[in-house]
Amino acid sequence: MASVNPNFLKLASGYLFPEIARRAKLWQESHGGVELLRLGIGNTTEALSPAVCSAMHHEIDLLSDRATYTGYGDEQGNTSLRKALASYYKQHWNVSLDPLEFFISDGAKSDAANFQELFATDSVVAVQDPAYPVYVDSNVVGGRTGNWNEKASCYDGFVFLPSVAENGFIPTPPERHVDIIYLCSPNNPTGAVATKAQLKAFVDYALREKAVIIFDSAYSEYITEPCYPHSIYEVEGAEKCAVEISSFSKFAGFTGVRLGWTIVPKTLSVIEGGNEMLNKLWNRRQCTFFNGASNISQAGGLASLTGKGYEECRSLVSYYLDNARIIREGLSSTGLTCHGGVNSPYVWVRTPHGLSSWDFFDLLLDKAHVVVTPGSGFGPSGEHYVRISAYGHKENVIKAVESIRRNVSL
Amino acid sequence: MASVNPNFLKLASGYLFPEIARRAKLWQESHGGVELLRLGIGNTTEALSPAVCSAMHHEIDLLSDRATYTGYGDEQGNTSLRKALASYYKQHWNVSLDPLEFFISDGAKSDAANFQELFATDSVVAVQDPAYPVYVDSNVVGGRTGNWNEKASCYDGFVFLPSVAENGFIPTPPERHVDIIYLCSPNNPTGAVATKAQLKAFVDYALREKAVIIFDSAYSEYITEPCYPHSIYEVEGAEKCAVEISSFSKFAGFTGVRLGWTIVPKTLSVIEGGNEMLNKLWNRRQCTFFNGASNISQAGGLASLTGKGYEECRSLVSYYLDNARIIREGLSSTGLTCHGGVNSPYVWVRTPHGLSSWDFFDLLLDKAHVVVTPGSGFGPSGEHYVRISAYGHKENVIKAVESIRRNVSL
Numbered sequence: 001m002a003s004v005n006p007n008f009l010k011l012a013s014g015y016l017f018p019e020i021a022r023r024a025k026l027w028q029e030s031h032g033g034v035e036l037l038r039l040g041i042g043n044t045t046e047a048l049s050p051a052v053c054s055a056m057h058h059e060i061d062l063l064s065d066r067a068t069y070t071g072y073g074d075e076q077g078n079t080s081l082r083k084a085l086a087s088y089y090k091q092h093w094n095v096s097l098d099p100l101e102f103f104i105s106d107g108a109k110s111d112a113a114n115f116q117e118l119f120a121t122d123s124v125v126a127v128q129d130p131a132y133p134v135y136v137d138s139n140v141v142g143g144r145t146g147n148w149n150e151k152a153s154c155y156d157g158f159v160f161l162p163s164v165a166e167n168g169f170i171p172t173p174p175e176r177h178v179d180i181i182y183l184c185s186p187n188n189p190t191g192a193v194a195t196k197a198q199l200k201a202f203v204d205y206a207l208r209e210k211a212v213i214i215f216d217s218a219y220s221e222y223i224t225e226p227c228y229p230h231s232i233y234e235v236e237g238a239e240k241c242a243v244e245i246s247s248f249s250k251f252a253g254f255t256g257v258r259l260g261w262t263i264v265p266k267t268l269s270v271i272e273g274g275n276e277m278l279n280k281l282w283n284r285r286q287c288t289f290f291n292g293a294s295n296i297s298q299a300g301g302l303a304s305l306t307g308k309g310y311e312e313c314r315s316l317v318s319y320y321l322d323n324a325r326i327i328r329e330g331l332s333s334t335g336l337t338c339h340g341g342v343n344s345p346y347v348w349v350r351t352p353h354g355l356s357s358w359d360f361f362d363l364l365l366d367k368a369h370v371v372v373t374p375g376s377g378f379g380p381s382g383e384h385y386v387r388i389s390a391y392g393h394k395e396n397v398i399k400a401v402e403s404i405r406r407n408v409s410l
Numbered sequence: 411m412a413s414v415n416p417n418f419l420k421l422a423s424g425y426l427f428p429e430i431a432r433r434a435k436l437w438q439e440s441h442g443g444v445e446l447l448r449l450g451i452g453n454t455t456e457a458l459s460p461a462v463c464s465a466m467h468h469e470i471d472l473l474s475d476r477a478t479y480t481g482y483g484d485e486q487g488n489t490s491l492r493k494a495l496a497s498y499y500k501q502h503w504n505v506s507l508d509p510l511e512f513f514i515s516d517g518a519k520s521d522a523a524n525f526q527e528l529f530a531t532d533s534v535v536a537v538q539d540p541a542y543p544v545y546v547d548s549n550v551v552g553g554r555t556g557n558w559n560e561k562a563s564c565y566d567g568f569v570f571l572p573s574v575a576e577n578g579f580i581p582t583p584p585e586r587h588v589d590i591i592y593l594c595s596p597n598n599p600t601g602a603v604a605t606k607a608q609l610k611a612f613v614d615y616a617l618r619e620k621a622v623i624i625f626d627s628a629y630s631e632y633i634t635e636p637c638y639p640h641s642i643y644e645v646e647g648a649e650k651c652a653v654e655i656s657s658f659s660k661f662a663g664f665t666g667v668r669l670g671w672t673i674v675p676k677t678l679s680v681i682e683g684g685n686e687m688l689n690k691l692w693n694r695r696q697c698t699f700f701n702g703a704s705n706i707s708q709a710g711g712l713a714s715l716t717g718k719g720y721e722e723c724r725s726l727v728s729y730y731l732d733n734a735r736i737i738r739e740g741l742s743s744t745g746l747t748c749h750g751g752v753n754s755p756y757v758w759v760r761t762p763h764g765l766s767s768w769d770f771f772d773l774l775l776d777k778a779h780v781v782v783t784p785g786s787g788f789g790p791s792g793e794h795y796v797r798i799s800a801y802g803h804k805e806n807v808i809k810a811v812e813s814i815r816r817n818v819s820l
Contacts, residue, residue, distance in 0.1 A: 001681065004681065064463040070666050
């Protein structure tokens with residue numbers, strides 16, 4: 001009889017967001033017709049940039065004419081888009097990268113999940129706790145953990161780096177040796193952003209311990225305060241030890257259009273085989289397991305990086321950041337302790353009266369009809385927090401904050 | 411030091427198509443400016459269907475308005491598309507499937523490569539030989555093979571099912587027990603198509619041996635002769651043992667737009683854990699490693715399945731099938747032995763005078779300036795064949811056939 005990959009069976013429960021959707025749906029079914037205000041998933045809600053739409057319409061026009069039709073593109077992405085991304089990094093963050101170090105994909109989630117495949121099964125993995133569930137779940141499937149530890153609410157074998165109020169939600173490097181470290185700044189879910197010095201501590205650690213950092217910068221365009229690095233390559237030495245994964249989803253509203261990228265420097269040397277090894281392996285992985293991102297999405301992504309498209313996408317970001325301000329200020333004024341939401345679309349809210357994350361989730365759902373994300377779904381240190389997302393129409397965000405103020409005794 | 415997944419290092423050489431591109435590029439560089447006629451990769455060349463383009467334009471219009479904008483869709487794909495696919499199977503092939511058994515993806519290549527992740531590492535895998543390289547390469551990375559065996563020109567540990575002229579390029583089930591069998595009909599690369607009786611032999615084997623069949627039907631719309639099954643579910647019992655992977659690429663010209671689907675029946679019972687296990691595991695895999703196919707591509711795919719869109723896509727298929735006829739008839743008249751090309755866009759040509767596949771590739775490149783695909787790239791039994799693809803503008807296909815007739819002594 002065909003046997004299943006036993007690592008899949010270690011996955012503790014449904015993926016967080018489907019579980020939230022299930023609870024919300026159940027609640028709605030027993031409260032026929034009541035409208036829910038959804039600030040759970042980080043799902044964009046505003047219209048795409050006109051310049052981006054225009055570029056995608058144009059791409060479809062090219063595909064509708066046999067003289068300009070194109071089929072398979074390069075698995076690594078269109079050269080024009082890879083070059084535009086290299087220019088974008090140079091222009092905005094003064095980071096010099098070779099276009100051949102950029103790999104375009106159907107989104108940061110796919111890359112964040114798939115990248116672990118390149119590493120040996122016995123690699124030791126460190127993650128911020130709390131963290132985006134994909135880092136952990138993909139490594140569970142990759143066989144780098146023990147079983148789910150019900151008592152500790154985490155997987156045995158992982159090295160968790162608690163990101164808690166005491167350290168401003170940015171951990172220091174682990175005491176022990178690890179091989180792979182996932183970092184995300186601005187952070188999902190806590191909304192915290194790492195300083196250059198904080199990232200440098202990780203880069204120094206990675207160079208010393210010969211560990212690979214997988215840096216998720218999907219929210220970098222949400223940084224509003226000066227002096228925070230937008231890319232890990234702003235830190236000297238990162239080009240020798242860090243991979244960066246990023247996305248058009250939260251900058252250009254491409255959550256449904258699907259487009260992301262991963263940077264694998266050719267100079268990355270902290271890996272068996274040395275320079276170019278990881279770049280070549282990821283190239284081979286993408287050529288074997290992937291067939292390139294949609295040409296239409298790539299045309300849109302290209303338009304978002306310069307000129308009018310860039311300005312319009314910046315306006316989208318400002319819109320959501322203003323929502324984050326409304327949430328932060330509104331909930332703080334009720335006495336709730338709020339973190340994040342300044343350089344991030346996420347507000348990380350401490351539950352009142354020691355409530356568990358899911359209990360506060362249920363309370364907000366039941367009393368305020370607001371859907372949030374339980375912090376414990378992101379890791380054990382997320383317990384006693386909920387993540388509130390600034391993605392939503394402003395009028396709904398205002399309504400949600402008002403509903404919490406009016407209907408929830410805090 | 412971070413270690414790499416040793417299975418990646420077993421991959422014998424560059425993926426076949428990049429290697430062809432490299433050789434063609436090298437040749438062009440030393441023959442400045444000479445135009446090459448490309449019948450190598452199965453890459454569509456004709457304009458997209460107007461109805462499909464119109465549906466994608468409309469989707470972008472919806473995304474450009476905040477009242478109709480949508481972000482993340484379901485990881486499994488849009489309900490409307492899953493339902494439309496279920497109706498398409500019912501209407502065209504009289505196959506009854508539940509929409510929840512369909513999983514929409516960014517293409518059949520991704521699914522064909524990723525599906526092996528669900529199985530135990532010690533599963534024994536059988537593939538047709540020759541076969542689409544992704545089946546083999548993904549299982550090499552998955553750790554289900556030994557090393558590359560230079561002498562045998564294949565990986566140790568695989569069970570190869572030779573598909574050769576003597577069996578009409580459709581093998582019989584293996585003599586020994588295996589856990590997973592990849593089958594592709596109409597076949598890439600040989601162009602052969604399996605009868606219902608031939609598929610039934612595999613289904614009977616799979617039910618008896620409790621093996622999972624992974625059936626690739628990406629070319630099913632190219633079947634022109636009656637009585638060949640388009641879906642493996644036309645064979646009784648297949649719903650208990652077979653997964654089907656398919657694509658909009660070759661039917662609707664979506665090679666660059668990216669869209670495919672995989673069917674995982676809830677009734678599949680030949681797996682540890684029984685009914686629903688594989689459907690649930692694939693669902694979990696897609697929810698964790700994937701974030702849904704592009705909403706724009708899905709809108710286009712939906713339009714291709716019914717009415718005017720379906721008719722227009724059928725015309726595209728007829729156009730390429732006519733190209734296949736031109737290749738088959740043209741090369742047969744030069745004395746070459748040609749297979750396939752009747753129910754398939756691929757013509758499988760025996761090399762003359764016992765030439766190796768790569769030698770005949772080089773000869774056609776050098777003398778006729780025609781790029782084909784060496785059969786040996788698809789497996790040891792592909793040696794002494796080349797695959798000629800019918801994808802191309804008809805005028806170029808005619809030119810290529812004429813160039814071979816005129817310039818290559820056969």
